[in-house]
Amino acid sequence: MTTILKDYVDQAKRVVVFTGAGISTESGIPDFRSPGGLWTQNKPIYFQDFMASEAMRVEAWQRKFNMDDTFTNAQPNAGHMAIARLVQSGKVTSVITQNIDNLHQDSGIPDERIVELHGNTTYAKCLDCSTRHEIEFVRAGFEQAGTPPPCSKCGGILKTATISFGQSMPEEEMLRAEAATLACDLFIAIGSSLVVYPAAGFPIIAKQNGAALIIINREETELDEIADLVLNTEAGPTLSALLPHN
Known part of the structure; x- marks a missing residue:
């Protein structure tokens, strides 16, 4: 299945990565x-x-x-580092994250490439x-x-x-996330249960706009049925397999 994932990534021109808590649990964050x-x-x-x-x-x-x-x-794990490599290569245009741990920045991704939905x-x-x-x-x-x-x-x-419960979502970040989602041809959701809205709406927007949708999560999600590919695997090893010499 990782071969199919690699084919999707290789063929895409503008990839958006969307991350949830599941990628950071591999760094020891609960x-x-x-x-x-x-x-x-x-x-x-x-x-x-x-x-x-x-x-x-x-x-x-x-x-x-x-x-x-x-x-x-906590330190960035193999999943964070693989995403950073894909950003550096120009393949991934934006990283939209629900996480609040700064690990994407710590992995070397520039601030302007990261959209922090929850702060x-x-x-x-x-x-x-x-x-x-x-x-x-x-x-x-x-x-x-x-x-x-x-x-x-x-x-x-x-x-x-x-962003706490009951607090308004950040308007600028929401607009940036929407623009990136509408511009992508491949949307990869990683380590997110995809149940927290409005954040979980972005994979749906991408799919409705014609992008391919891939979900990488240890457990099933409610959006699996609309995805082009679902991998119930750990993020780190799965994403590392996308890089050269792995």
Whole structure:
């Protein structure tokens, strides 16, 4: 089946890669939704609760700091590196990701080639003025005062640069993802359960626009029936097989 996958990639001119949590579990980052995942241990904090309650903001940041070792020690795996090689070769035009772990950037893919639909947990932003703050700044203030510090520029509320439940999707990123999807002739969804919308709508858009659709995921997805090829395999070995000398 990897031979068929390689044929699709070789024949395509503009490939879009769409990634979900399944590619990063191979780097040791837990899947939030799976049994035993973070959301089965802690209920998600909704955006409106984060905004309304200092106690919820404290809880959200405490969870973030507890998870930091998992994220900061994670390294790109073979799947991330294979995608980076395909971007460098010009075959892959864009990487649309639901992940917040920065591993695509760490693999060497330029920021302008990455569309982060759910944001990025490796830094914070002010919800008022959008000024970026490093996590170290927030953590130092939190440990000193027991609460997250305000924005150093305007005094606004700081939050990880991720999209929480109840928070609006980033308009610019959604537009970039749609444009890339409509321009591709091959859309490869990797490690995503394809149940979280609007993100999961992009494979459908690609297929309806005439692109071939390939799904690589360890388990079945609801979109398997419209895909041209489905591979229930690990992302790393599967994608590595696309590269020369493998």
